[in-house]
Amino acid sequence: MQGLQSFISADGMGQLFQQSTVGLEREGHRIASDGKLALTPHPPKIDGAATSFFIQRDFAESQLELVTPPVHDTSELMQWLQAIHEVAVRSCDHDERLWPFSAPPALPSDEAIAVANLEKAEDIAYREYLVKVYGKKLQMISGIHYNFELSDDFIQAWYQANDSRQSYQSFKSNFYLRLARNFLRYQWLVVYLFGASPAAHDSFYNKLSDKFDHPIRSIRNSHLGYINKDDVTYSYANLEEYARQLTANVDEGRLVAEKEFYSNVRLRGGKTAWELVDHGIDYLEFRLFDIQPQAPYGIWAEDIDFMRYFILYLIWMDEDSNMDAVRLGNKIKTAVAEEDAFSRTAYYEEGREILAGMRQMLVAIGGPKSVYGILDKMLDRLDHPELTPAAKFYKKAPDNKTYQIMGEEIAAKNAEDIRRYPYLLGGFTDMELSTQLLMADAIQGGYYIDILDRDQQIIRLTYKDHQEIIKNANITSKDTYISHYVMENKEVTKLLLEEAGYQVPKSQTYKHLDQAKADISRFVNRPLVVKPKSTNMGIGISIFKHGGKEADLQAALELAFDKDDTVLVEEYVDGTEYRFYVMDGKTQAVLLRVGANVRGDGESTIAQLVDEKNQDKLRGNDHRSPLEIIKQGPEEAQTLKNQGLDFDSVLAKGELAYLRDNSNISTGGDSIDMTELMHPSYKEIAQEMAKALGANISGLDLIIADYEEAATDKNYACIEANFNPMMMMHIYPAKGQGQPLNKRLLQSLFPEKTHYTKEG
C-alpha cells in the first residue's frame, strides 16, 4: 500500500477521504422516577418487534438501545440521536427516564433484573447463557457503538490507483482489516480520552472485593468489563483466518456463539463469520465508547468528530509492524482503562505522537478548522488527566450516594427537557410540525426513515420490504395525482359534489372583470362571497354576509381578479364553518376554529388574560407550534374597540372578548375538536364527498346551521375541499380531544403491520 498518504493528499482526494458515514448505537437503562432501575416491561408505545430500527432492547428488558441511521454529517447525526432519545423517553409511561452513565444505577438483586423479553426464543436463550457465564451485572454496562464507513468512491479510487490483482471486494476487506488492526492497536487513546466510568455503584459488583482501590478510566474496558476468557483465540490477519478462529472458538466450546466474541471492533458485512468471508466487509463497528454523563444524548458532537478523524488517521498512518500488534493493543487498552483516572497515562508519548500525526494529516487533507480545536482540547486532556471525563466524573461522584444522586439529577433534567414540547421532534424542528410528528410516530412504530428532501418535507418510511414516500405528512401514494387538481379547482369540486347530490353554494363564474362588473346589479345587497377560483387560505376572498353595495362588490371583484384569472361569485351560506378531515373513506376529525379570544376572570385586564393564555406551551410563533401567540397589535386593538373594549379593560368572570374577527389559527385563533360532538350525518356526508372527489385525504369545509341536528338538503353546504389539509390543529387542538391523524396515516399506509403501539 505504498503511497496512500500521497494518494490522499492529491487534489480533490482529501475531501473524498473525509466523506465517511457514521451511525451510533446508544445503550441506556430506563429508570423509574425514584432513580431505581425500571422493572416495567419495554414501553408498550414502542414497537418492540425485532424489525424495529431506531429503538431496540439490548441485554435487559430495561436496557434501551437507540440506533441512528448512518449519516455523513455530524450535526445530522446529533439530530437523529436527539430525536430518537426524545421519542424513547416520551414513549415511557410513569415518568420513566434514561440513566445517563455507562455503569448502571443501583441494581436490585439479580432475580429482579429481567433479561429482554424478545420475540425469538434463541435470543432469550443467548441472554440466559450470558447470565450464567458472566453474571447479569456485567451485561448491565451500557455504552455507545460507533459504526464507521468510508466513502466507497474513495476506496474505489484507491483500488484503481493500486492496479491490484485482488478483486475489489478482497481489496476493500483487507483495507478495513488493516484499519481494524490499527484501531485495536491504538484504541487505548479513546479509552483514555473518553473513558467515563471510573467506578460503579457497589450493587454492580458480584463481590465488593472486585472493586478497584482507585478511580479508573473505564470499567467497560477494564478486566471487569466485556472481555473474553484467555482461551478465546482470534486473528485479524485476513478474513479467512478471522472466520476460522472465530468459528473454532464456537465449535470447540470456548464461545457459545460468534457474537459472544467481545472485540472492540466488529467486522460488518455478514450475519456469520463465513458469510462475511463471502460478502466482504462493508463497514466497521467500534464498541468501546463510554456514555458521557453530561451529554444529553450520551455523546458530544466533538467526540464524534474526534473519533472520525482518529479513525481516518488510523488509515492514514503506517501500520505497527509488530506481528502481535492487535494483542498488544488489547492489553494496553485494558491497562489504560484501569489506570488511576487522575494519573498521567503510561502511553502518554504515544498519545502525543498520535495527536501530532492527526494534526499533520488534517493539514494534508484540508480538514475542517473546528477539528484543530478539538485536537487542542484532547491534548489538554492528555497533559492534564484531571480533565478526562473519568476524573471529572469521579470528582463529582466519588461514592455510591453522590453517584446515584448525580445520575438521578441528570436523568430528571434530560427527561424534563425532552418532555417540554411534546409536539416537536428535537433535531428536526426546522421541518413542518406534521412531518416532525409523523417521524416521531415512525421512530416509535419501528419504521426506518429516510429523509429524501428535508426542505420539501419528503420522507420515506420502510417496514420490511414495504416503502412509502410521504410529503408534508399527508401526500402519499394513496391519493391520486388528479385528485389534487380536482380539489385545487373550486369549480370542479363544486360540480362533482353537486352531481353526487351534496349541497354546495350556487355560484357564477367569471373570466373577465368586465363581465363580472356587467352583472353586478344582480348581486347588490345579496349575501354572497367573492372568491378567486384557485387560491387558498382566504387570499383574495371577500365575504358579504349581509349583502354589499355596488362599489364594495366592485372592489371585491377587483381584488379577486388580482389573485386569479377566474373568479366565483358565490351565494353566502349562513351557519358555522367546520373542518372535516377525511382519510381512507372515514371522517377522522372535525374541528371548529374560533377567532383569538380571552375569557374574563373578573380581575385581570385583557392584556393580562392574553399573556396568561399565551403561556400555553401549544402556543408559539410562525407555525412552529400547533397554536399561535395572540398578539396585542393594532388589529387586535381595533377588534376590541369594536366591542367597546381595550387592553386595559377588565372582563367579568366568564365574559368573552375577541381579539380577532377572523377564525384563523395563524392569528391566534382557537381550534376546538368537535369530532365526537358533530352529528354523525355530517361526518358521513364529508366522507362521501371525499369519495366523490376521488380523494383519499381531504379537508372539507362545511357550513352547518346546527351541528346537533341531522343533515338535510337545506341546513349545510360544502364550500371547499382542501388537498394537503392542515393536520396539527386536529392533533393538538386548543380544546377537546386530539385526533392522532399521524398515527392513523401510518396504519393506513402499512395496513399489513401490527400497530400494537397504543394511540397517544
Next chain:
Amino acid sequence: MQGLQSFISADGMGQLFQQSTVGLEREGHRIASDGKLALTPHPPKIDGAATSFFIQRDFAESQLELVTPPVHDTSELMQWLQAIHEVAVRSCDHDERLWPFSAPPALPSDEAIAVANLEKAEDIAYREYLVKVYGKKLQMISGIHYNFELSDDFIQAWYQANDSRQSYQSFKSNFYLRLARNFLRYQWLVVYLFGASPAAHDSFYNKLSDKFDHPIRSIRNSHLGYINKDDVTYSYANLEEYARQLTANVDEGRLVAEKEFYSNVRLRGGKTAWELVDHGIDYLEFRLFDIQPQAPYGIWAEDIDFMRYFILYLIWMDEDSNMDAVRLGNKIKTAVAEEDAFSRTAYYEEGREILAGMRQMLVAIGGPKSVYGILDKMLDRLDHPELTPAAKFYKKAPDNKTYQIMGEEIAAKNAEDIRRYPYLLGGFTDMELSTQLLMADAIQGGYYIDILDRDQQIIRLTYKDHQEIIKNANITSKDTYISHYVMENKEVTKLLLEEAGYQVPKSQTYKHLDQAKADISRFVNRPLVVKPKSTNMGIGISIFKHGGKEADLQAALELAFDKDDTVLVEEYVDGTEYRFYVMDGKTQAVLLRVGANVRGDGESTIAQLVDEKNQDKLRGNDHRSPLEIIKQGPEEAQTLKNQGLDFDSVLAKGELAYLRDNSNISTGGDSIDMTELMHPSYKEIAQEMAKALGANISGLDLIIADYEEAATDKNYACIEANFNPMMMMHIYPAKGQGQPLNKRLLQSLFPEKTHYTKEG
C-alpha cells in the same frame, strides 16, 4: 299562468329565462369519393356500440348521427358540432365524406341500401318494419334535431311564484307541454325560414309521379316526409292523455312502437310514454330542421340562436285558445312545406306577428343585440321568399345533375377542410394539442366527455358508470400524488434510481452559492452539468461537455442559483439523449430529438430548404402543432455561420446543415421515433425505472452511448424523469412511426371496455 310575461320581465329573471341549454343531433349519409352513397359498413375506427355517445347510426348503415352534449352557449355548441364532424369524417376510410343535404344523394336500388347493423336484434327488426311500411327511401332523409331545456332554476322560480297546488314535477311537465303545443302550432315558421330541401334526386322517389311539380320548401316536412298515417291519434293536453293515446296506437296496431310516432316535438324524460308520466318531462326535442347545405356542420350558429329565442317566445306568448291548435299547426306546417319555395307564404301575416312579438320579448328580457340582427334577416326572408334556403338551393341545383354535383362539391370541400390538420380538433384548438387528441379519441371511442375546466385542460370521460378525470391528457387517477413530487425532485429521483440499481450521473448538491464556489477547483476542466434541482425544460442548466474554466463554472452556478435554492453539479455523461415515454409499466415510445436542420438537394439555398421544410402541415407556431416552424433569425444565422454557411449557401445533395445547436422541438427541432430501433434492454430499464419511482406515466431522459448495443452498467445513464411528459412529439414525430399514446391512455383507464377501434 297569469303574469308569466311580467314575471320574466322582473329584475334578474330575464337573464335566467335565457339560460337554456341546447343539444343537437345531426344526421348525414356517408358518401364515397365518387359522390355515391357509401356502401361500406360503419367506420371500424368508430365505436359502433349502443353506448357510444357522440357518433351513432340512424336508420341506414351509411347514415351517421352526430350528437352534441347539451350546452348553454351557442358558440360552444358549434365547437362540439365541428369537433364531432371532424372525428366522424377523419374516422372514415377510403376518403369517404358527409352528404351535405337533407335529401339523400343519388340512391342505389333499395336492395343495395343496408339498414344499420346494430347490436340489438330489436333495433334491426324495427328498421325492417319501417322499410316495409314506409319504404327505404323516406328513411334516408336526414335532418337536425334540436334538444332544448330551460334553466331549472327558472322553472323553479316560476313554480314558487305561482303558489301552485301541483307538484313541481307536474308543474314542469305542464309547462313544457304548453311549449310543445305552441311549438306545434307555430312550427310552420321554422319550416319556412329553414326549409332547405326543395326537391330530391329522382332516385329518391318510389315513383316519379310522387314528385312535386314545383320546388317546395322542405321535403322532410311535406306529405312525402316523416308523417304518420291519418289513423294515428295524439294529444298534448296532458301527459296521461298523451301516454294513453300513444300506447293505444301501438296496442291497436296503428304504430309498431312508440317511436314510430312522428311528431316534430318529442317529450323527453322517459324511455316509454308511461315512464314519462312517472318521471315528468325533462326537456323537449324539436325534429323538423333541414340541413343547411352550405353550413359546414349542417346548421349555422345564427339558426341555433334564432331557434332558441323562437322557443323562448313560444313560452312567452299566449297560447292559441283553439282546442285543435296542435292539429291545425301540423296541417299548416305541411302546407307551408309544400308551398312553392319562391312564393310568399300564405301565413305571412302570422309570421310577421311572431317576429314582431319576438322583438318585443327581446327588449323585455334584455336579450343580446346580435339576435335583433337575426330577426331582421328572418324578416327579410319572410318578405323575400327567394332568400329562403330552399329557394336559394333550388336556384343553384334545379335538376338531378346540378343537385348531385353541388352535393359532391360541398362534401369534398368540407372533407378537405376537416382533413387538413389531423392533429387538431376543430372547435377546441384553444386547448393543448394532447387534450385535443384525447378528446378526438374519446369521441371516436364512444365515451362521453365533460370539459370540467377548459383553461386547465381538465376533462372527464365516462363509459357506462365508469368515470375518469384527466388533466393535460396524462394526469389521471393512475398516478399517485406523491409520484409527481418524486419526479419533480431531481435529487430524490436519482437517489431512488440509484438504489434500484440503475445508472445515474454522480452529483454534488449545493444549497448555497458560496459552498459551491468553494468547491469550484474540483470541477474545473471536468465534463459536467450545472443544474437547478427543480426546474424543467432546460431552464438554468449549463452543460460543460469538455469541461469548463473557473469563471464559466462560476457564472453557471450563479445562473442556476438564480432559478432554484438548490443546485446540482452533475457528472456529464457522453452519448445521445433519448426520451422514453413509459405508461402502465411499459415503454410506449422512444424519441430522439435533433436540432432544427435541413438537408441539401444540390440546388436550393438553405433559406429555400427551410421554407420548403416549413410547408409540412405538422409545423406551426407556439405549440399549436406537433413541430415548430424553423425560424431564420439571428440565432439560426449564427449557427450556420459556425458551420461556415449562411442562408444563401447551397448545400450539396444529402448534405446536412443545422440551424440550431439545441435539440428542442420548440426551436424547430425534429422528433424522430426510435421505438422499434432502440435496443430492448433500454426500454426494459426505462419501464423498471418508472416503477422504482412509483410512476405510472413518466418521461425518462436517458443518455445512451449506442442505441443498438445492449445496456451495461457503463453505457447509459438516466438524467431526468418527467411527470406530465410531452405527448405530441411521440404521436406525430417528424420521422418514423407515430405512437398513439392518447389511445393507449384510454385503454389503460378503461380496461373493461372493448377497444375495437383500430389504432391510428
